[in-house]
Amino acid sequence: MKKVCLRCGVMFDCKHDEDFRSCHCTEIGLDAPMRNYLKENYSDCLCPDCLKAVQKSFNTGEINPCFRKRKIKKVLIANRGEIAVRIMRSCREMGLTTIAVFSEADRTSHHVMYADEAYAIGPAPASESYLCMEKIIETALHCKADAIHPGYGFLSEKADFVRRCEKAGIIFIGPKAETMEAMGDKIRARQCMKAAGVPVVPGTEQPLQSVDEALRISDEIGYPVMLKASMGGGGKGMRLIRSRDEVAEAYEMARSESLSSFGDDTVYIEKFVEEPHHIEFQILGDNYGNVVHLFERECSVQRRNQKIVEESPSPFLTPGLRREMGEKAVAAAKAVGYIGAGTIEFLVDKHHRFFFLEMNTRLQVEHPVTEEVVGVDLVKEQICVAMGEPLHLRQEELEQSGHAIECRICAEDAVNNFLPSPGIIRQITRPNGIGVRVDSYVYEGYEIPSYYDPMVGKLIVWATSRQYAIERMRRVLYEYKITGIKTNLNYLRRIMYVPDFVRGNYNTQFIVKNARMLVRNNGGNEEIENMAIIAAYIDYLMNLEENRNPNSTDMRPVSRWREFGLQKGVLRI
Numbered sequence: 001m002k003k004v005c006l007r008c009g010v011m012f013d014c015k016h017d018e019d020f021r022s023c024h025c026t027e028i029g030l031d032a033p034m035r036n037y038l039k040e041n042y043s044d045c046l047c048p049d050c051l052k053a054v055q056k057s058f059n060t061g062e063i064n065p066c067f068r069k070r071k072i073k074k075v076l077i078a079n080r081g082e083i084a085v086r087i088m089r090s091c092r093e094m095g096l097t098t099i100a101v102f103s104e105a106d107r108t109s110h111h112v113m114y115a116d117e118a119y120a121i122g123p124a125p126a127s128e129s130y131l132c133m134e135k136i137i138e139t140a141l142h143c144k145a146d147a148i149h150p151g152y153g154f155l156s157e158k159a160d161f162v163r164r165c166e167k168a169g170i171i172f173i174g175p176k177a178e179t180m181e182a183m184g185d186k187i188r189a190r191q192c193m194k195a196a197g198v199p200v201v202p203g204t205e206q207p208l209q210s211v212d213e214a215l216r217i218s219d220e221i222g223y224p225v226m227l228k229a230s231m232g233g234g235g236k237g238m239r240l241i242r243s244r245d246e247v248a249e250a251y252e253m254a255r256s257e258s259l260s261s262f263g264d265d266t267v268y269i270e271k272f273v274e275e276p277h278h279i280e281f282q283i284l285g286d287n288y289g290n291v292v293h294l295f296e297r298e299c300s301v302q303r304r305n306q307k308i309v310e311e312s313p314s315p316f317l318t319p320g321l322r323r324e325m326g327e328k329a330v331a332a333a334k335a336v337g338y339i340g341a342g343t344i345e346f347l348v349d350k351h352h353r354f355f356f357l358e359m360n361t362r363l364q365v366e367h368p369v370t371e372e373v374v375g376v377d378l379v380k381e382q383i384c385v386a387m388g389e390p391l392h393l394r395q396e397e398l399e400q401s402g403h404a405i406e407c408r409i410c411a412e413d414a415v416n417n418f419l420p421s422p423g424i425i426r427q428i429t430r431p432n433g434i435g436v437r438v439d440s441y442v443y444e445g446y447e448i449p450s451y452y453d454p455m456v457g458k459l460i461v462w463a464t465s466r467q468y469a470i471e472r473m474r475r476v477l478y479e480y481k482i483t484g485i486k487t488n489l490n491y492l493r494r495i496m497y498v499p500d501f502v503r504g505n506y507n508t509q510f511i512v513k514n515a516r517m518l519v520r521n522n523g524g525n526e527e528i529e530n531m532a533i534i535a536a537y538i539d540y541l542m543n544l545e546e547n548r549n550p551n552s553t554d555m556r557p558v559s560r561w562r563e564f565g566l567q568k569g570v571l572r573i
Contacts, residue, residue, distance in 0.1 A: 024047075073096060082439045133155065211247065292395045294398060295326065295373070325346060345357040363379070372460060418488070
């Protein structure tokens with residue numbers, strides 16, 4: 001059908017009445033908000049060129065009535081530790097004023113000293129401070145903050161907190177509450193991804209109602225299966241079931257753990273993918289429907305479902321698989337109208353078949369490896385999106401350059417079943433050099449509290465190739481020294497030498513497979529250091545006579561060890 005374009009006046013062939021599937025609107029890929037805008041502003045169809053022009057203006061925010069640009073000048077970081085410091089650094093580069101909040105246990109933390117302003121919000125327990133929505137919003141209003149950045153953990157995925165921020169007129173730097181709720185419920189997330197054409201692991205589409213139902217479905221899917229909490233995360237509420245005899249006990253334990261951790265005992269079943277790779281794609285979305293992915297992170301080095309080492313690019317993915325997974329990650333984000341930075345997590349089996357695992361509606365701990373290989377500051381992008389700016393990144397312009405590896409440095413005793421090791425840091429020697437990044441918040445003399453996650457920082461390296469990145473990580477792990485507390489540094493050093501890791505031939509069973517190699521002689525380096533200190537002290541005692549001054553009224557020897565200790569904060573008086 002011939003029509004005259006209402007925008008430019010040019011005659012064109014309109015196919016709307018013939019076949020909706022061949023309509024220009026369908027060919028160009030106009031989304032629902034765009035279609036509504038055209039319907040409200042034009043009484044008839046537009047030509048293809050005008051449709052593209054209007055779409056471009058709509059996506060850049062020029063004519064989009066659904067969102068207005070907002071100015072952010074002051075940001076409150078509703079978090080602590082290294083992520084709080086990392087966010088503040090990006091804010092400072094953008095010329096934004098930063099506000100820290102802290103518990104009584106964090107009064108001397110580095111993020112408190114680094115911020116432009118800092119406010120106490122309660123006692124040490126997180127439930128009375130960092131998880132207290134009322135106190136944080138009250139503080140934000142008091143100091144006239146324009147926005148709140150939640151970091152990761154604590155309130156970062158609490159939909160109710162997002163709504164409270166919006167009600168108070170404060171910008172939440174993150175996705176919408178509805179998106180969090182949809183993706184926080186693992187069953188709803190599976191349903192949504194399936195509808196969007198994203199592969200999901202075979203399993204239940206509805207919550208389990210009884211042990212008998214769990215038995216029936218497990219028998220149908222075939223063992224092994226994974227029982228999961230619908231509102232779960234961080235490995236909580238998960239049980240691996242390898243036989244029929246384990247179903248009943250696993251069902252009750254998973255429900256109990258889920259109820260105590262998340263206040264919800266809903267569980268579901270998925271087919272367990274044996275020896276998979278855990279691969280996640282970083283995505284960014286804006287308020288105008290634009291979404292890009294910033295490639296993948298290999299996160300298969302895990303202990304008790306907690307990541308230890310991450311790298312990018314993945315040594316396992318082929319270019320074709322990377323492209324396909326990236327496209328599905330973007331489709332997943334668009335399906336839920338995602339805004340800001342997020343992560344689509346996949347399981348990939350040995351046959352290169354991939355399945356949707358979950359979506360994290362926040363910044364990830366391991367985001368620096370993506371920043372290093374792509375060259376994008378994700379926190380800055382989050383803030384720009386929150387201010388209503390369209391994405392300036394285009395998928396065809398993004399690429400991976402070089403190779404990055406991240407190790408999580410934790411205050412934990414690797415010899416004693418990785419128990420947390422709080423205490424006073426006596427001395428730190430941080431590595432440096434080309435391609436080295438340390439995200440941390442501790443310093444000499446700082447006392448690590450026992451109330452929070454034991455991670456004290458992240459060590460990230462970048463190099464032109466994976467081989468060079470591994471060599472660099474070996475060097476910087478050797479240079480990194482922390483005394484006064486136990487750390488997992490020796491454990492991480494060993495990982496860098498395990499043949500499977502060096503070859504890139506590993507999956508989520510890496511730690512279990514190489515447990516003996518990773519734990520043996522764990523305290524060797526520490527013992528050598530202690531022997532060196534003892535030897536030096538013996539040498540000092542043998543030379544006491546040389547330190548005595550016969551003309552001095554005070555005949556006590558001068559202790560340079562004591563002087564050194566006082567300077568470094570080793571001795572507390």
